[in-house]
Amino acid sequence: MCIIRASVTAVPQLLVSTVLLGGIYALIAVGLTLIFGIMRVVNFAHGEFLMLGMYLAFWAFTLLALDPYVLLFVSIPLFFGAGLLTYTLVMKGVIHASHNVQIFTTVGLSIALQNVALVLWTGDFRFVRPWYYSVVVRLGGTAFNLSQIAAFVVSVGFTVALFAFMKWSYTGRVMRATAQDRDAASLMGIDTDRVYGLTWAIGIVCVGVAGVLLAPLYPVYPTAGLQFVLLAYVVVVLGGLGDMVGALLGSLIVAAVEVVGSYVFGTAWKEVLYFLLFIAILLIRPAGLFGQRGTETLGV
Amino acid sequence: MLRAEGLNVAYGDFQVLWDASIRVGEGEIVCLLGPNGAGKSTLMNTLSGLLKPRTGRVEFRGKRIDRLPAHRIVAEGMSHVLERRRLFPYLTVRENLVLGAHHPGARRHREESLVHIEAIFPFLRERRQQLAHTLSGGEQQMVAIARGLMARPRLLMIDEPFLGLAPRVVEEIVAVIRRIHADGVTIIFIEQNVELALRLADRGYVLESGRTILEGSSPELLQSAEVKRIFLGGRAG
Structure with a gap:
């Protein structure tokens, strides 16, 4: 039996922690759902790009004394390049192959x-410890780490910018059109292989940036991406595969389950809890909480 | 204008087109006739580059195009409206039209194309912001044709423009195709109804089991015993 220790005074702290964590999960999940929504490819290497982002932050900090938040600006073109490279070398050859091959x-x-x-x-576990690592901000009965807030702000800013890009930019429309009907898109003169390359690269930028943001908060090691990307799969299925708004809401739900669950039952239970939630959703609403049945085949 | 010769096309091991050939001259309206599964859509998809022939060649305005990807062929002046409209369902009518003018040659003239197209299809003006999948079948077909025109084609290919439409809407679309043709666009279309097709077309090709078995002017085909055999189930002679 677990002892429920929840008290009213903890509620603001739980809320703040949920939102901060959810914001970061969103950036990881949005990249995954973008790649799935447009390319119909589930990227099982998503977590490894997160790990590369964390290592990038670690080495830049250790060797060049470069702050992770300064590094962000460099990491965007760097991961975009890494995305284009892996697309050209690895993904391009299988983009028209079966799902098994992919x-x-x-x-x-x-x-x-x-x-x-x-x-x-x-x-080895490595750590990025900038000066603000131990700075704790206290506000109205809640306490949070400064890096958490910075990560949250950048992450949400990035996610919102991606939404806006997909919804209102011409290139975003070209990407959505390609997701909705690839043959029709190529008959408009759209080079769909290039759209896929671009999509892959943008998805990789999202998760790479998330890695940089997470480096001051979590240990860095070769399989560091795994724990986060498992979460991202839960988030993405919760929100409906390929649904970007769903991914954002799913991130908040998973973060809430993790934060409240850890508080009430203890940290060891958090994964059990959100996977139970995951299984429940799959049984009750396989298209995801917010997904309409079948829309996942039409992209964002 | 368009010359396709000896096209052999297969999906995996299943060959659909056998040595198919067609020629279309500048300014013609040509229909592809044939029963279900005869290979009409496959032929059209091969012409527009969605499918690649195993053997054979396609020349368009003096240039060989059968090895070009579909998105490059559009820029050569050929526009293909797919069977069942195939609009981008979750984009607005306006967004669908704008994407129709994606290739650089068409994008330069996008605004004037939109004006021109809204003159042909006045209903588009009120429907600009509507999501494509919420339109009626006839409206979707018109948007699909309009989107095809946004590419400023010399040759417009339409796969089954009248499929599933009410007779009144069919007449509207016939009028639209005539108008587009009068503007100097060459037209190829697919239609199963022989009477309707040959009333609109100058000339037709008949496909059966993946072969182009017959070719002739509309009056010739209407008289042809072969056409009667295929489409009316009657026996020749």
């Missing part, structure tokens, strides 16, 4: 990247 390919990419990291940087 799954094996991204799983293979994931294992390859993990092991490259292991060989290059060993399996």
Whole structure:
């Protein structure tokens, strides 16, 4: 039996923690759902790009004394390039192949990247500890880490910018059109392979930036991406595959389950809880909480 | 204007087109006739580059295009309206039209194309902001044709423009196709109803089991015993 220790005074803290955590999960999940929504590919290597983001932050901080938040601006073009490179070398060849082939390919990419990291940087846990690491902000009975807020703000800003880009920019429309009907899109003169490359690269930028943001908060090691990306899969299925608004709401729900669950039952239970939630959703609403049945085949 | 010769096209091991050939001259309206599964759509998809032939060649305005990807062929002046409209369902009418003018040659003239197209299809003005999937079948077909025109094609190919439409709407679309043709656009379309097709077309090709078995002017085809055999189930002679 677990003892319920919840008290009213804890509510504001739980709320703030949920929102802060949810914001960061959103950025990881949005990249995953974007790639799925447009390319119909589940990227099993998503967590490894998160890990690469964390290592990038670690090495930039250790070798160049570069603050992770300064590094953000450099990391965007860097991950965009890494995305285009992996698309050209790995994904382009399987983009028209069956889902099985695509799954094996991204799983293979994931294992390859993990092991490259292991060989290059060993399996040691590494830590990024900038000056603000231990700065705690207290506000109206709640306390939170400064890096958490910074990560949250950047993450939400990034997610909102991506929404706006997809909804209102011409390129965003081209991407959505490609998701909704690839043949029709190519008959408009749209080079759909290039759209897929762009989509992949943007998804990788999202998760890479999330990695940079998470580096001051979590230990860095070759399989560091795994725990987060498992979460991201739960988030994405919760929100409906390919649904970006759903991914945002799903992130908040998963964060709430994690924060409240850890508080009430203890940290060890958090994964049990959100996977129970996950299974329940799959049984009751397989299209996701906010998804309309079948819309996942039409993209965002 | 368009010359396709000896096209053999297969999906995996299943061959659909056998040595199919067609020619279309500048300014013609040509229909592709044939029963279900004869390979009409496959032929059209091969012409527009969605499918690649195993053997054979396609020349369009003097240029060989059968090895070009579909998105490059559009820029050569060929526009293809797919069967069942295939609009982008969760984009607005306006967004669908704007994407129709994606290739650089069409994008330069996008605003004037929109004006021109709203003159042909006046109802589009009130429907600009509506999501494409909420339109009626006839309206969707018109938007699909309008989107095809946004590419400023010399040749417009329409796969089954009258499919599932009420007779009144069919007549509207016939009028629209005539008008587009009068503006100097060459037209190829697919239609199963022989009477309707040959009333609109100057010339037709008949496909059966993946072969182009017959070709002739509309009056010739209407008289043809072969056409009667295929479409009316009657026996020749």
